[in-house]
Amino acid sequence: xxINPRILKxxxxxxxxxxxxxxxxxxxxxxxxxxxxxxxxxxxxxxYTEVLLGKGGGETDKQVYRFTDHGKxxxxxxxxxxxxxxxxxxxxxxxxxxxxxxxxxxxxxRGENTQRGRYxxxxxxxxxxxxxxxxxxxxxxxxxxxxxxxxxHVPGVEIHVSHRGVFNRLLERYNVREHSEAVLRTVDKLRKxxxxxxxAELADIIGAETADRVLEFISSRGTMTEVIDxxxxxxxxxxxxxxxxxxxxVALDALELSDDVVIDPSITRxxxxxxxxxxxxxxxxxxxxxxxxxxxRYDDLISLxxxxxxxxxxxxxxxxxxxxxxxxLGIAGNSQASADVLITMQDPQLLxxxxxxxxxxxxxxxxxxxxxxxxxxxxxxxxxxxKHIPFALICGRQEYDAGxxxxxxxxxxxxxxxxxxxxxxxxxxxRYRDDETKSLES
Amino acid sequence: xxINPRILKxxxxxxxxxxxxxxxxxxxxxxxxxxxxxxxxxxxxxxYTEVLLGKGGGETDKQVYRFTDHGKxxxxxxxxxxxxxxxxxxxxxxxxxxxxxxxxxxxxxRGENTQRGRYxxxxxxxxxxxxxxxxxxxxxxxxxxxxxxxxxHVPGVEIHVSHRGVFNRLLERYNVREHSEAVLRTVDKLRKxxxxxxxAELADIIGAETADRVLEFISSRGTMTEVIDxxxxxxxxxxxxxxxxxxxxVALDALELSDDVVIDPSITRxxxxxxxxxxxxxxxxxxxxxxxxxxxRYDDLISLxxxxxxxxxxxxxxxxxxxxxxxxLGIAGNSQASADVLITMQDPQLLxxxxxxxxxxxxxxxxxxxxxxxxxxxxxxxxxxxKHIPFALICGRQEYDAGxxxxxxxxxxxxxxxxxxxxxxxxxxxRYRDDETKSLES
Numbered sequence: 001x002x003i004n005p006r007i008l009k010x011x012x013x014x015x016x017x018x019x020x021x022x023x024x025x026x027x028x029x030x031x032x033x034x035x036x037x038x039x040x041x042x043x044x045x046x047x048y049t050e051v052l053l054g055k056g057g058g059e060t061d062k063q064v065y066r067f068t069d070h071g072k073x074x075x076x077x078x079x080x081x082x083x084x085x086x087x088x089x090x091x092x093x094x095x096x097x098x099x100x101x102x103x104x105x106x107x108x109x110r111g112e113n114t115q116r117g118r119y120x121x122x123x124x125x126x127x128x129x130x131x132x133x134x135x136x137x138x139x140x141x142x143x144x145x146x147x148x149x150x151x152x153h154v155p156g157v158e159i160h161v162s163h164r165g166v167f168n169r170l171l172e173r174y175n176v177r178e179h180s181e182a183v184l185r186t187v188d189k190l191r192k193x194x195x196x197x198x199x200a201e202l203a204d205i206i207g208a209e210t211a212d213r214v215l216e217f218i219s220s221r222g223t224m225t226e227v228i229d230x231x232x233x234x235x236x237x238x239x240x241x242x243x244x245x246x247x248x249x250v251a252l253d254a255l256e257l258s259d260d261v262v263i264d265p266s267i268t269r270x271x272x273x274x275x276x277x278x279x280x281x282x283x284x285x286x287x288x289x290x291x292x293x294x295x296x297r298y299d300d301l302i303s304l305x306x307x308x309x310x311x312x313x314x315x316x317x318x319x320x321x322x323x324x325x326x327x328x329l330g331i332a333g334n335s336q337a338s339a340d341v342l343i344t345m346q347d348p349q350l351l352x353x354x355x356x357x358x359x360x361x362x363x364x365x366x367x368x369x370x371x372x373x374x375x376x377x378x379x380x381x382x383x384x385x386x387k388h389i390p391f392a393l394i395c396g397r398q399e400y401d402a403g404x405x406x407x408x409x410x411x412x413x414x415x416x417x418x419x420x421x422x423x424x425x426x427x428x429x430x431r432y433r434d435d436e437t438k439s440l441e442s
Numbered sequence: 443x444x445i446n447p448r449i450l451k452x453x454x455x456x457x458x459x460x461x462x463x464x465x466x467x468x469x470x471x472x473x474x475x476x477x478x479x480x481x482x483x484x485x486x487x488x489x490y491t492e493v494l495l496g497k498g499g500g501e502t503d504k505q506v507y508r509f510t511d512h513g514k515x516x517x518x519x520x521x522x523x524x525x526x527x528x529x530x531x532x533x534x535x536x537x538x539x540x541x542x543x544x545x546x547x548x549x550x551x552r553g554e555n556t557q558r559g560r561y562x563x564x565x566x567x568x569x570x571x572x573x574x575x576x577x578x579x580x581x582x583x584x585x586x587x588x589x590x591x592x593x594x595h596v597p598g599v600e601i602h603v604s605h606r607g608v609f610n611r612l613l614e615r616y617n618v619r620e621h622s623e624a625v626l627r628t629v630d631k632l633r634k635x636x637x638x639x640x641x642a643e644l645a646d647i648i649g650a651e652t653a654d655r656v657l658e659f660i661s662s663r664g665t666m667t668e669v670i671d672x673x674x675x676x677x678x679x680x681x682x683x684x685x686x687x688x689x690x691x692v693a694l695d696a697l698e699l700s701d702d703v704v705i706d707p708s709i710t711r712x713x714x715x716x717x718x719x720x721x722x723x724x725x726x727x728x729x730x731x732x733x734x735x736x737x738x739r740y741d742d743l744i745s746l747x748x749x750x751x752x753x754x755x756x757x758x759x760x761x762x763x764x765x766x767x768x769x770x771l772g773i774a775g776n777s778q779a780s781a782d783v784l785i786t787m788q789d790p791q792l793l794x795x796x797x798x799x800x801x802x803x804x805x806x807x808x809x810x811x812x813x814x815x816x817x818x819x820x821x822x823x824x825x826x827x828x829k830h831i832p833f834a835l836i837c838g839r840q841e842y843d844a845g846x847x848x849x850x851x852x853x854x855x856x857x858x859x860x861x862x863x864x865x866x867x868x869x870x871x872x873r874y875r876d877d878e879t880k881s882l883e884s
Contacts, residue, residue, distance in 0.1 A: 002745070002746060002748055002749065003493060003496060003746055003747050004493075004747070005493065005529040005530075005532040005533040005747035005748070006490065006493070006533070007485075007489060007490075007493075007529075008488060008489060008490060008511075008515065008517065009513075011488060011489075012486065013483070013484070013485050013486070013533065013534065014482075014483055014484040014485075015483065015537060015538070016481035016482060016483055016538075016544065019481070019482040019483050019484050020481060020482055022484075023472070023482055027469075030465070034809055035804045035809050035810075036781075036800075036804075036809075036810075037780050037781035037784075037809060037810065037811030037831075038780075039458035039461070039780045040456075040458060040462055040465055041455070041456055041457065041458055041461050042455070042456040042461050042464075043449075043455050043456075044449055044450065044453035044454065044455070044563055045549065045551075046450060046453060046507070046519075046551070046562075046563065047449060047453075048448065048450060050445055051445060051446075051447065051448070051449075054445060062512075063512075065488070065509075065511065067507075067509030068509075069450075069507065069553060070504075070505075070553040071451075071553075073450065075450065077488075087447045087449075088447075088455055090447040091447040091448070091449070091455065092455065092457065095457060096457070096458075097825060097828050097829060099814055099815070101811065102458065107487065109487075109488070111511060111512040111513075120488075121486055121487060121488065129814070132814045132815050134814040134815050135793065136787065136793055136796075136797070136812055136813075136814035136815075137814040139793070139797055140797070140811070140812060140814070143797060143801070147804070247793075250794065251793055251794040251797060254794035254795075254797075254798060255794060255797055255798055255801060303444070304444060305444050305445050305446070305447035306444055306447070307444065338479050338480075338481045338543075339478075342479075345578065351577065351578055351581070351689075351693055352692065352693040352696035352697060353696075354578075355578070355581055355582070355585060355693060355697055356696060356697055358478075358585075359585070359697060362477045362478075367476055367477050367478070367479060368477075368478075368479060369478055369479030369543065369582070370578055370582060371541075371578075372541055372571065372574045372576040372579040372582070373541070373574050373576050373578075383539060386539050387539060389479075
C-alpha cells in the first residue's frame with residue numbers, strides 16, 4: 001500500500017512557474033529595499049510561545065500552531081513578522097545601530113479558516129525604520145513603497161495616508177473617545193457596507209449629529225492640502241498630528257509624488273497598534289483586491305520585552321495578495337523559459353561534445369541544458385516547447401566534423417543550419433528570439 | 443514584568459551582515475542552477491506526519507517536530523527536502539515534464555542534540571534531475587556542482603566520485619554481502635579513525651584477508667582511469683557500474699574537469715538510499731570541514747507514494763556548513779555596506795531636498811539613505827562608518843543655494859567640497875571609493 005501524497009488544507013506546493021514568479025518578485029522588492037539602505041534579517045520559525053503570544057488572550061492565540069517540543073518547552077510557529085522583530089530588537093539592541101532599517105521576507109503560519117480563501121502558510125514582506133520618530137522616516141517608508149511598486153511595473157499605484165492621532169483627537173473633540181473601538185470597527189467597514197449603513201450604525205453608537213461629523217471627516221476628499229484643511233476645520237485648528245501630515249504633503253509634492261499619494265482620513269487601520277501616520281496601498285485596476293501594502297507609525301515596538309521603548313514606522317506587503325493582484329492585472333510574468341537553449345541528444349557518442357557546448361554557452365551567459373536521453377528529435381523538440389525553451393541545437397556526427405550546429409527556432413519551426421559554434425552569442429539568439437512570433441519559411 | 447526575549451536552543455537570529463551573506467550566496471547558487479536549466483520549487487514546512495515519516499521507525503522519527511493541529515491532524519515539520527520532493531513528484535507527476543530538473547533552497551527542522559554544534563533549524567539546498575537514468579544526467583549534476591563552487595570563488599574544489607554498485611559487487615565477490623551494513627559503517631569512519639583501526643574492525647567482521655582487499659579497494663588512488671582499472675582488477679573484470687564510471691571519466695576529461703574530480707572508492711554514502719554514482723565535495727584548505735555537497739543516483743524516488751517508480755540523481759549543499767567553510771577560507775564576504783551614500787541631515791527645512799537628491803542617486807543605481815534626525819555631523823559620520831557606508835553628503839542652506847553638495851569620503855576623512863549634484867555618478871563614487879585605503883590630504 002502506498003501512502004497518499006496529499007498536502008494539508010491551507011498549505012501549498014509551488015510549481016516551477018509559480019515559484020519562479022515568487023522569486024523574481026522577491027528579488028525585485030529586495031533590490032528596491034537595498035536602494036534605500038534597508039538590510040535583511042531573519043528569525044526562527046519556531047519560538048517560545050510566551051515570546052510570541054506575550055500576555056496572550058487575543059484572536060491570534062486560537063490560530064497559532066503551538067505544541068510541546070522534545071525538551072518539554074511550550075513552543076509555537078510564528079504567525080507574523082512583527083512580534084519576532086520586536087523580540088529581535090529587544091535582544092540585539094546593542095549589536096545594531098539606531099535608526100535601524102530592516103526588511104524581512106519570510107513565511108508565517110496561522111491555523112485560520114481556509115474557507116475565506118486564506119492560506120495557513122503564507123509569505124509576508126515587512127520593512128521598518130526603528131529608533132526615530134522623525135517625519136523623514138515616515139517619508140522614506142512612503143517613498144520606498146512607491147518606488148517598490150513602480151519597479152513592479154504596475155499601471156498605477158495610489159498610497160492612502162492618514163494619521164491615527166488625528167482621528168483620536170476628533171473623537172475627543174466630540175467627547176466620544178470612550179467609543180473609539182466601536183467607532184473604528186464601524187468605520188473600517190465603510191468600503192464594504194457603504195455610507196448609509198455606516199451612518200446608521202455610527203448614529204447608534206455616538207448619536208446622529210456626531211456620526212455626521214465623523215462621516216464628513218472620513219469622507220473628505222481633494223488635494224492633500226485641501227483634506228488637511230478640512231481636518232483642521234473639523235478639529236477647530238491645527239494640531240501636531242495635522243502638522244506632521246502637512247509636512248509630509250509638502251515633501252511628497254516636492255518629490256513629485258502628489259499624483260500618487262492621497263490623504264484619506266478613512267484609513268484608520270482598525271484596532272492595530274499604530275499611533276502616528278498610517279497608510280494603505282491600492283493598485284489601479286484592482287482596487288477590489290484591497291490594500292497590497294499597509295502600515296504606519298507606532299510609539300513603541302519593544303516594551304513587551306524591555307524597559308526601553310523604541311518608536312518606529314513600517315509597512316507590510318502580503319506577497320500572496322500582491323501576486324493575485326499582478327495576475328489579475330495580467331503582468332504576473334508570462335510562462336518563463338527554464339533555459340534559453342536545449343542541446344538535443346542526437347548521438348550518445350557525442351555526449352562530451354554536447355556538455356562542452358553547454359559549458360561554452362553558459363560562459364556567455366546563455367542558460368542551457370543537454371537533453372539526457374536518446375529520443376526521437378520530435379520528442380525532444382516537444383519537450384523544449386512545453387518548457388518554453390526558445391531554441392534547440394542539433395549536432396550529429398556530420399555537424400561535429402564540420403564544427404557547426406543546426407539551430408531550431410521552436411516558435412517558428414525554422415532551422416538555421418550550419419551555424420559556427422563561435423557564432424552562438426546572446427545577440428545571435430536575441431535576433432532570432434524576436435522572430436518567434438513571426439512565421440518564417442522552414 | 444517584561445518577557446525575556448530569548449530564542450530556543452539550536453535556533454538562530456540572523457543579523458543583517460549574516461543575512462546579507464546568506465542571501466548573496468543563495469542568489470549565486472540560484473543563478474548557477476538557472477544556467478543549467480534547473481527550476482525552483484517550494485513545498486509546505488508542515489505536512490501530514492504519515493507523508494513525511496512513511497512507515498517510520500528510523501532515527502529521524504525521534505528528531506521530528508510533530509504535533510496534533512487544530513483539526514486533530516497528526517502533522518510534522520519537514521526534516522529534509524528529499525521526502526517532500528518525493529511526495530511532490532508523486533502528486534504533480536502529470537503537471538511536470540520528465541526529465542524534470544528542480545532545485546529547492548529552504549529551511550528544515552530537526553530536534554537534534556545541539557551539543558555537536560548542530561542546529562535545529564537549518565537551510566538545505568537540494569538539486570535533482572529525475573525521470574532519467576542516463577550518464578548525461580550524472581555528468582550534468584557533477585558539472586553543475588563544479589560550476590556552482592567556481593562561482594563562489596573558492597580557491598579550489600575537489601569532487602570525489604564513486605559508484606555504490608561497485609562496492610556492493612566487491613562484497614559479493616568475496617561472499618560478504620550480508621555484512622554490507624556493518625562494512626559500510628566501518629568504511630565510513632576511515633577518515634576519522636585511520637587505516638589501521640579500520641582494518642582491525644573490518645577483520646573482525648569479514649576476516650583479515652577480505653578486509654585487506656576491501657581496504658585496497660577503498661584506498662585506491664591515481665588518475666580516474668587508473669582507479670577504475672584497479673576497481674576492475676579487484677572485481678575480476680569490467681561490470682556495467684565501472685563502465686558508467688569510465689564513461690563519466692572520459693567526459694569529465696573532455697570537459698577539462700579531470701584536475702578537480704577524482705574517483706574515490708571510499709565514498710560510499712553510508713546507509714543512504716543511493717544505488718548508482720555517489721559524490722562528495724571538498725574545498726581546498728578546509729577539507730577538515732568535510733563534504734560541503736554530497737549526493738548520488740537513486741533507483742527510485744516515489745515508490746512510497748505511487749505504483750510508478752522514478753529514477754534520479756541529485757545532490758545537496760548544507761548552507762550552514764558551506765558558510766562555515768567560506769568563513770574559514772576568509773572569503774565569506776567582508777562587512778558589506780548597507781548603502782553607498784548617507785545623506786546627512788543638516789537643516790530640517792531641506793528635508794524634501796535631501797529626499798529628492800536620494801531619488802536622483804537611486805535612479806543612477808546608487809544605494810542611499812537620508813539620516814532622519816537632527817544630530818551633530820560627527821555623530822552622523824560615525825553612524826555611516828559603523829554601517830560601512832563609504833560616503834556622506836553634506837548640504838546646508840549655502841550649498842542648497844549654490845546647487846552643490848559637499849562629499850565626505852569617510853575612510854580617508856577627506857572632504858570634496860562644492861560638487862555639482864549632476865556630477866554624482868557611480869563612476870565618480872568609484873573613483874573616490876578606491877581612495878578609501880589611501881590617506882588623502884584633508
